[in-house]
Every structure is written in C-alpha cells, then in structure tokens.
Amino acid sequence: MIHASLDDSTGEILGFAMEQLLDAGALDVSFIPLYMKKNRPGVKLEVICNRSDEKKLLEIIFRETTTLGVRITEARRAVMTRELRKVHTPFGPVRVKRAHWQGVVKASPEYEDCRQAALRAGVSLQTVYQSALTRTDIEGEMTE
Amino acid sequence: MIHASLDDSTGEILGFAMEQLLDAGALDVSFIPLYMKKNRPGVKLEVICNRSDEKKLLEIIFRETTTLGVRITEARRAVMTRELRKVHTPFGPVRVKRAHWQGVVKASPEYEDCRQAALRAGVSLQTVYQSALTRTDIEGEMTE
Amino acid sequence: MIHASLDDSTGEILGFAMEQLLDAGALDVSFIPLYMKKNRPGVKLEVICNRSDEKKLLEIIFRETTTLGVRITEARRAVMTRELRKVHTPFGPVRVKRAHWQGVVKASPEYEDCRQAALRAGVSLQTVYQSALTRTDIEGEMTE
Amino acid sequence: MIHASLDDSTGEILGFAMEQLLDAGALDVSFIPLYMKKNRPGVKLEVICNRSDEKKLLEIIFRETTTLGVRITEARRAVMTRELRKVHTPFGPVRVKRAHWQGVVKASPEYEDCRQAALRAGVSLQTVYQSALTRTDIEGEMTE
Amino acid sequence: MIHASLDDSTGEILGFAMEQLLDAGALDVSFIPLYMKKNRPGVKLEVICNRSDEKKLLEIIFRETTTLGVRITEARRAVMTRELRKVHTPFGPVRVKRAHWQGVVKASPEYEDCRQAALRAGVSLQTVYQSALTRTDIEGEMTE
Amino acid sequence: MIHASLDDSTGEILGFAMEQLLDAGALDVSFIPLYMKKNRPGVKLEVICNRSDEKKLLEIIFRETTTLGVRITEARRAVMTRELRKVHTPFGPVRVKRAHWQGVVKASPEYEDCRQAALRAGVSLQTVYQSALTRTDIEGEMTE
Ligand code: NI
Ligand code: NI
Ligand code: NI
Ligand code: NI
Ligand code: NI
Ligand code: NI
Ligand code: NI
Ligand code: NI
Ligand code: NI
Ligand code: NI
Ligand code: NI
Ligand code: NI
Numbered sequence: 100m101i102h103a104s105l106d107d108s109t110g111e112i113l114g115f116a117m118e119q120l121l122d123a124g125a126l127d128v129s130f131i132p133l134y135m136k137k138n139r140p141g142v143k144l145e146v147i148c149n150r151s152d153e154k155k156l157l158e159i160i161f162r163e164t165t166t167l168g169v170r171i172t173e174a175r176r177a178v179m180t181r182e183l184r185k186v187h188t189p190f191g192p193v194r195v196k197r198a199h200w201q202g203v204v205k206a207s208p209e210y211e212d213c214r215q216a217a218l219r220a221g222v223s224l225q226t227v228y229q230s231a232l233t234r235t236d237i238e239g240e241m242t243e
Numbered sequence: 244m245i246h247a248s249l250d251d252s253t254g255e256i257l258g259f260a261m262e263q264l265l266d267a268g269a270l271d272v273s274f275i276p277l278y279m280k281k282n283r284p285g286v287k288l289e290v291i292c293n294r295s296d297e298k299k300l301l302e303i304i305f306r307e308t309t310t311l312g313v314r315i316t317e318a319r320r321a322v323m324t325r326e327l328r329k330v331h332t333p334f335g336p337v338r339v340k341r342a343h344w345q346g347v348v349k350a351s352p353e354y355e356d357c358r359q360a361a362l363r364a365g366v367s368l369q370t371v372y373q374s375a376l377t378r379t380d381i382e383g384e385m386t387e
Numbered sequence: 388m389i390h391a392s393l394d395d396s397t398g399e400i401l402g403f404a405m406e407q408l409l410d411a412g413a414l415d416v417s418f419i420p421l422y423m424k425k426n427r428p429g430v431k432l433e434v435i436c437n438r439s440d441e442k443k444l445l446e447i448i449f450r451e452t453t454t455l456g457v458r459i460t461e462a463r464r465a466v467m468t469r470e471l472r473k474v475h476t477p478f479g480p481v482r483v484k485r486a487h488w489q490g491v492v493k494a495s496p497e498y499e500d501c502r503q504a505a506l507r508a509g510v511s512l513q514t515v516y517q518s519a520l521t522r523t524d525i526e527g528e529m530t531e
Numbered sequence: 532m533i534h535a536s537l538d539d540s541t542g543e544i545l546g547f548a549m550e551q552l553l554d555a556g557a558l559d560v561s562f563i564p565l566y567m568k569k570n571r572p573g574v575k576l577e578v579i580c581n582r583s584d585e586k587k588l589l590e591i592i593f594r595e596t597t598t599l600g601v602r603i604t605e606a607r608r609a610v611m612t613r614e615l616r617k618v619h620t621p622f623g624p625v626r627v628k629r630a631h632w633q634g635v636v637k638a639s640p641e642y643e644d645c646r647q648a649a650l651r652a653g654v655s656l657q658t659v660y661q662s663a664l665t666r667t668d669i670e671g672e673m674t675e
Numbered sequence: 676m677i678h679a680s681l682d683d684s685t686g687e688i689l690g691f692a693m694e695q696l697l698d699a700g701a702l703d704v705s706f707i708p709l710y711m712k713k714n715r716p717g718v719k720l721e722v723i724c725n726r727s728d729e730k731k732l733l734e735i736i737f738r739e740t741t742t743l744g745v746r747i748t749e750a751r752r753a754v755m756t757r758e759l760r761k762v763h764t765p766f767g768p769v770r771v772k773r774a775h776w777q778g779v780v781k782a783s784p785e786y787e788d789c790r791q792a793a794l795r796a797g798v799s800l801q802t803v804y805q806s807a808l809t810r811t812d813i814e815g816e817m818t819e
Numbered sequence: 820m821i822h823a824s825l826d827d828s829t830g831e832i833l834g835f836a837m838e839q840l841l842d843a844g845a846l847d848v849s850f851i852p853l854y855m856k857k858n859r860p861g862v863k864l865e866v867i868c869n870r871s872d873e874k875k876l877l878e879i880i881f882r883e884t885t886t887l888g889v890r891i892t893e894a895r896r897a898v899m900t901r902e903l904r905k906v907h908t909p910f911g912p913v914r915v916k917r918a919h920w921q922g923v924v925k926a927s928p929e930y931e932d933c934r935q936a937a938l939r940a941g942v943s944l945q946t947v948y949q950s951a952l953t954r955t956d957i958e959g960e961m962t963e
Contacts, residue, residue: 104849105254106255109253110286111281112657113284115649118282129680129710129712130710131708131709132284132564132851134428137930138262143851165657165927167901169896171895174746175746177744179743198737200737201737203734205511207683214547217547223594232517232521246606271423273392273422273424274422275431276563278564278716291458302634305611306635306943309637311611311613311628313610314606315608316606321457322457342455346446349450368831369832376805377809388602394834397826398859398860399786400801401858401859415536415567416568417566417575419575426850427833427834428862430830430860435602451801453829462602466601467600489593493594493597498539498569502691505691513739538690539687542683542711542715542716543683543715545715546682566854566860570857572706664949665952704855704856705824705856706853707851707853708854752891753888776877779881
C-alpha cells in the first residue's frame with residue numbers, strides 16, 4: 100500500500116491522478132480527507148497494488164501530484180475465494196460474484212452489468228441489483 | 244453565511260484564505276470535506292459574517308480561491324448571553340466566559356489565556372482548563 | 388434545521404447529546420466533520436425537528452454542548468408518501484416501508500425488524516433485508 | 532439546492548446517482564460525509580440546479596437513492612462574469628476561463644482541454660495547466 | 676488491526692456490523708470516510724483486536740459487510756498504565772481512570788458512570804465530568 | 820508513524836497538541852475524522868517523525884491528549900531528491916523547491932516566501948505562486 104499526504108494538489112489534479120493510477124494497474128485508489136498544519140484541508144492518497152506495479156505507480160504519483168515523498172507499507176491479507184456466474188434478470192443478463200470464506204457465503208452483482216441494464220431498461224440500479232440477487236442461489240449453485 | 248464548493252484550490256491556498264478572512268473580520272471560517280464529480284476530493288468553504296463585512300469578504304474569496312460563484316444564505320440565530328470574568332489559577336489569571344440561555348448556565352475558559360498559561364507553566368492545556376473551571380462559580384458569581 | 392459548529396466539545400459529549408436530542412423528539416441528528424481555525428478538527432451538529440420541539444431541543448444543545456449560539460434555517464420539503472406492510476420471511480415477520488412519489492415506487496425493510504430477525508436467526512442483516520425485499524411486491528400489493 | 536441525508540444507500544448506488552443527476556442537467560452534485568444515529572456512517576447529497584430542472588432531478592433522487600424526503604433551500608448568489616479564450620501551449624490549444632468581479636480578475640484553464648493535452652503529450656496535468664496560465668494575459672487581453 | 680475499504684455496504688449495515696464486532700470482543704471499531712473510484716463515497720472499517728479474536732471478527736466482517744478481502748497490520752504499542760478509583764460527586768459515585776506514563780499523569784472519569792449520574796440528576800454530562808475531575812487528586816492519591 | 824484514535828479530546832486541545840508536536844520536531848501532524856462507537860465523532864491523530872524524536876513526541880501526546888495508548892508503525896519510504904533555488908518575481912524573491920525522482924522533475928515555490936510576498940504586494944497567493952513557477956526552468960537550471 101502506497102500512502103501520500105497532500106496539501107498542495109487540487110481536487111482536479113487528484114481526480115486525474117486517480118484515473119491514471121487505475122489505468123496503470125492499481126488495484127484500488129482512494130482519498131481520505133485530512134486536516135494538516137496551518138489550517139490546510141488536505142488529502143491522504145492510498146494506492147493498493149501488486150509489488151510488481153509499484154515503480155510504475157510511484158512514477159505517476161510523483162509526476163501528477165505535488166508529493167515529495169511517500170510511505171509504503173506491507174500487510175497480510177485475508178480474502179474470500181470468488182467465482183463469477185451469470186443470472187438472467189428481466190433487464191438482461193448480469194454476472195454475480197459469489198464469495199466464500201470458511202462458512203460464510205455471499206453474493207454481489209457486478210456493478211458494470213447492473214449499470215448498463217439499468218440504463219437500458221430505465222429502472223433504478225437498485226432494482227436491477229435486487230433482481231439479480233433474487234435469482235442467485237447463494238447456498239447451492241446459481242440458477243442459470 | 245457565505246458558501247463555496249471548491250475542487251481546484253489547494254490546501255495551502257485555502258489555509259491562507261482562512262487567515263485572510265479572519266483578519267478581515269469574518270466571525271467564523273470553516274472547511275468541510277466534499278466529494279465532487281470526476282472523483283475529485285473538494286472542500287466546502289463556509290464563512291459566517293456580519294452583513295456589513297460581506298463585500299470585503301467576497302473580494303477575498305474571489306481573489307484568493309478559484310471559485311467563480313458563491314451562495315449566500317440567511318439564518319435566524321439563537322444565542323446565549325455571555326459575560327467575561329477573571330479567575331486566578333496556580334498557573335496565572337484566566338478569563339472565563341459564562342453563558343446563559345433560559346435556565347441553562349455554563350462556563351468556558353478563554354483558549355488564548357489557557358494556552359499562554361500552559362506554555363508558561365509547562366503543564367498541559369487540559370490542566371489549566373480544569374483549574375480555571377474548578378475556580379468558576381457557575382451558579383452564583385465567579386470567584387475572583 | 389438547527390446548526391451549530393463546535394470545536395470544544397468531545398466526541399463523548401456529542402454522542403451523549405445525540406442520544407438526548409433523539410429521546411426528546413428530534414427527527415434526525417447528524418455530525419459533519421469540519422476544519423476550524425487554529426488547526427482545530429471540529430464538528431457541525433445538524434438537528435432536524437418540528438417547529439414545536441425547537442425550544443426543547445435548543446435547551447439540550449445549550450446545556451450539553453459548548454456552543455454559545457446556533458443558526459436556524461427553514462427549508463421546503465419534498466417527501467414520498469409511505470405505507471407500512473408486513474411480509475413473512477424465513478427469519479420471521481418484517482415490516483417493509485413502501486414509498487411513492489409521482490411515478491416512483493420503492494420499498495425498504497424496517498431496520499429494527501431486520502436487526503432482531505438477524506440476531507435471532509444468526510444470519511447477516513443483509514440476508515434478512517434481501518429476504519424481505521424479495522417478498523415485497525413493489526408494483527402491486529405486497530404479498531402477505 | 533436539494534439536500535438529502537442518506538444512511539442506507541451504498542457508495543455504488545450514490546456514484547451512479549451522481550452520474551444520472553449530472554446527465555439530467557444538475558449544475559453541481561456533491562457528497563458530504565455524515566455521522567448519523569446508531570453508529571451509521573452516512574452521506575449528505577447536495578444538488579445545485581436551476582429551478583426548472585428541480586422536478587426531473589427529484590425524480591432521479593427518489594428513484595435511485597433510498598431517501599424518503601429531501602429539503603430544498605434557496606440562496607442569493609454572487610458570481611464572477613466569465614469569458615472563455617483560447618491559448619496555444621506546446622501541448623496544443625487550451626481554453627482558459629477568465630473571470631471578473633469588481634477589481635478581481637483571475638484565470639483558470641479548462642480541465643477537459645488540459646486533460647486531453649496531458650494524455651496526448653505524456654506530460655503531467657500540472658505541466659499543461661501551468662503552461663496555459665503562463666500564456667494567459669490576465670490584466671489585458673489573452674494572447675492568442 | 677484489520678482494515679477494509681467498502682463502497683457497497685450501507686450505513687445501516689455498517690452500524691450493525693460495529694455492534695456485532697464490539698459484542699464479539701473487538702477492542703475498538705471505527706469508520707473513516709473515504710473517496711473511492713467512480714465517484715463513490717466509501718468507508719474504511721478499522722478494527723483493533725487481540726490476535727486471538729481475529730478469526731471470529733473476520734467472520735463477522737465477511738458475513739455482515741460486502742468486503743471480499745481485508746488487510747491485517749501489526750503495530751508496536753505504547754500504553755499508559757491505568758488504575759481505577761471511585762470519587763463521590765454530588766450526583767453520585769463516579770469511577771475515574773488515572774493513567775501514568777513516565778512523568779505524565781492524567782485522569783478521566785468513566786463515561787458510563789457519568790452518563791448515568793447525569794441522566795439521574797438531570798444535569799449535563801459535562802457537569803458530572805467536571806465534578807468528578809475536581810474531586811480527583813491527580814498527583815497523589817484520589818480523594819475517596 | 821504514531822497513531823492515536825481520540826473521542827474525548829476537544830478540537831481546541833487537538834489544535835494546541837499539533838502546535839506542540841510541530842514545535843518539538845514532528846515532521847508532519849495530521850487529523851483524520853473518524854466515526855467511533857456510541858455515535859461519537861472522533862479524530863485519528865497521525866504523527867510522522869524521526870525515530871530519535873519518538874519519546875519526546877509520545878510525552879506530548881500523552882500529556883496533552885486524552886489517549887491512553889498509541890500504535891507505532893514503520894514504513895519504507897520513496898522520496899524525491901530536492902534542491903532549493905531562488906527566483907526573482909515582481910513581488911520579490913521566492914525560493915523554489917526542485918524535486919527529482921527517476922525521470923520525473925517538478926517544482927514547487929516555498930509557501931512562506933509566497934505568503935510574505937503576497938501580503939507585502941497585496942496580490943493573491945496564487946499570483947505569486949504562478950509568477951515564481953513561470954520563472955522556474957524545470958528541465959535545466961533555474962533562472963536566477
Ligand atoms: Ni507545500
Ligand atoms: Ni464454491
Ligand atoms: Ni475547474
Ligand atoms: Ni449573569
Ligand atoms: Ni473555545
Ligand atoms: Ni399506494
Ligand atoms: Ni433506514
Ligand atoms: Ni473582460
Ligand atoms: Ni462492488
Ligand atoms: Ni500510580
Ligand atoms: Ni473515554
Ligand atoms: Ni538536479
């Protein structure tokens with residue numbers, strides 16, 4: 100995880116940096132509001148990435164933002180195993196991610212599939228999301 | 244109250260703007276973290292002021308920040324009446340603000356007095372603050 | 388809506404104030420993180436209430452927090468009409484709020500019902516919530 | 532300005548709502564982090580719009596989010612007059628917005644022009660932005 | 676410390692998760708507002724716990740929230756030693772925690788004791804808190 | 820990096836603690852808004868420092884804030900090399916920090932120099948900042 104605290108980059112600059120970092124392979128990019136010295140509202144940039152992408156992402160951070168130094172930390176991870184299945188909703192097909200960890204099983208419809216179905220059908224995102232979940236058999240196999 | 248939402252001013256610029264606004268008579272200046280479009284972390288600037296200072300403060304906002312337009316709202320106010328008394332602590336004299344509203348009475352030591360006493364005596368701000376409160380007779384008169 | 392900006396109340400004090408305000412009839416209470424002068428992280432307290440409860444709530448705000456003055460604003464409201472129906476889930480009965488506004492219809496299960504069902508059945512809140520929604524007929528009548 | 536406080540919409544739902552609101556003509560959409568009752572992290576949605584778009588935007592808010600009621604407030608506005616000019620940078624042409632209010636004059640390069648020039652030239656957004664500002668004659672006419 | 680960044684859990688879900696985590700032995704649970712990709716307001720969940728409770732808490736996080744993976748980090752700790760004493764206030768007995776670290780000594784009244792005394796006596800939490808502190812002998816023994 | 824999560828220190832106390840920590844050699848101090856249990860808005864204090872200053876800073880944190888325990892983490896760092904040069908603007912001399920990392924080069928004018936020049940000349944901070952950057956030769960030597 101790469102962290103940088105910024106008090107002299109604008110929101111516009113940071114929005115562009117997020118776009119660049121995601122395009123370059125960052126797994127996740129986020130901003131945390133921060134109160135810095137001299138009454139400055141700042142932002143903490145956090146980038147999660149594979150070790151192999153670190154150098155490429157550092158170059159973007161140093162080029163696009165005003166930071167002069169970043170901190171890099173390692174963490175253990177606990178992850179759920181995932182599998183992707185497709186379900187058929189009245190608004191079109193939607194992939195649903197089913198995840199397991201020990202006894203826990205849960206499902207979450209893919210955002211981009213739901214978004215496109217909602218736009219196409221003129222219904223709310225929530226409606227498509229619910230519709231996909233209703234058609235997902237969490238315990239057994241998914242109904243395709 | 245003057246409000247502006249900003250996505251292209253830096254924290255440094257905003258810290259300086261706060262300093263300018265307070266020097267020019269703003270009663271209160273604050274920043275609220277804001278999520279704006281295109282993944283931009285932004286800031287909402289809020290300035291509380293007397294009507295007569297509005298033009299002067301707008302000039303600072305337009306000059307120092309990148310905003311192109313602000314919103315101005317009016318509000319009713321409910322305020323406690325206040326009186327300032329001095330109490331003697333082991334760390335030196337501290338003014339205490341005593342406030343009333345209907346049946347409610349409360350007291351708060353002046354920050355700058357406590358800060359200077361703490362720095363002078365090498366004790367924590369909290370210690371001076373407590374010491375001043377202990378010497379404040381909230382219900383009756385303050386013990387001077 | 389009653390607003391107060393606070394830089395000298397603690398989180399503990401504010402959590403207690405929220406509890407008191409809700410018990411005294413506030414419709415909604417929320418805190419917004421705020422950056423105030425002299426590098427102080429502060430909090431904006433916002434209370435939504437009926438006009439008739441204003442005096443009682445002001446008394447709590449002035450008594451429990453350190454604020455010396457609040458701002459009160461009025462707003463027009465646009466609200467959805469609501470009706471409450473009960474559905475039967477495998478985890479017990481859950482009331483679902485169905486709301487309308489012009490052509491829009493939507494449903495949301497009652498939090499406290501879902502919470503109790505989840506605790507009783509040892510399943511996740513999300514599972515109960517989904518289960519209740521699946522049994523809700525948004526367009527026509529709810530299936531009881 | 533339309534406000535809604537939300538504790539039961541997800542970030543995904545809200546990101547989609549912002550997209551819909553901007554497409555439907557909202558002048559500005561922002562999210563403010565909010566602490567709500569029962570330990571719930573929530574979000575205040577704020578939408579700035581022309582009066583004529585209000586009904587259309589309310590429909591999106593009620594359809595896409597979980598809110599059951601919104602507050603609508605009016606505000607006076609103070610705005611700078613603006614004019615758009617084009618400047619030629621080594622990275623291509625960029626439009627610069629020049630703004631006036633009383634004695635205050637300032638300039639800001641258009642984000643989308645800078646973004647495209649930066650991506651095309653492989654330089655940082657900041658580099659294009661600076662380059663455009665350097666070529667902008669704030670006091671007199673812009674150098675075209 | 677267990678961390679998860681969430682953009683598809685609601686505030687209601689997260690409030691319930693906090694309750695579950697604290698009941699299951701988490702030492703501390705907090706939420707940090709986060710700006711995630713695609714204009715999503717998100718939340719970082721942070722849980723502090725003993726190593727022995729980790730598995731039980733992970734199960735709650737995976738079951739109740741939408742996260743598919745968490746990060747776990749270790750930290751050195753520096754802690755003050757604490758001792759709990761009781762003081763008698765006009766509002767009833769209150770336990771006060773006295774803490775030491777090297778030369779530093781400080782005291783803080785127990786929140787739940789103060790809360791109950793304030794509710795019983797109909798005074799502000801701050802009043803009870805002050806009253807307990809005034810009766811606490813920080814340097815020597817507490818006055819019982 | 821030293822971290823502490825606080826729910827019973829006020830903004831005034833924290834602003835004073837930041838001042839003390841910076842005076843005692845902390846490299847950076849920041850506050851992050853945090854949602855803690857029992858509906859408490861809290862603050863995470865983060866202090867970046869050299870290992871040799873750790874004990875001195877811990878003493879300030881324990882003395883000035885209410886925390887009873889902090890967490891200390893280590894991180895790898897990636898830093899740009901920096902050199903400071905002076906440029907002459909119409910508003911007076913300004914030092915500009917030029918930074919390198921691999922192929923990346925960038926420049927940022929010193930805040931305090933710009934601030935004083937802006938106050939002296941009665942122009943905006945942004946104007947001085949731009950003026951200094953325009954006179955900075957990023958690729959080659961700075962024009963003195
Ligand atoms: Ni700087
Ligand atoms: Ni499987
Ligand atoms: Ni812009
Ligand atoms: Ni009086
Ligand atoms: Ni104060
Ligand atoms: Ni109906
Ligand atoms: Ni709800
Ligand atoms: Ni003109
Ligand atoms: Ni998702
Ligand atoms: Ni002892
Ligand atoms: Ni406490
Ligand atoms: Ni060099």
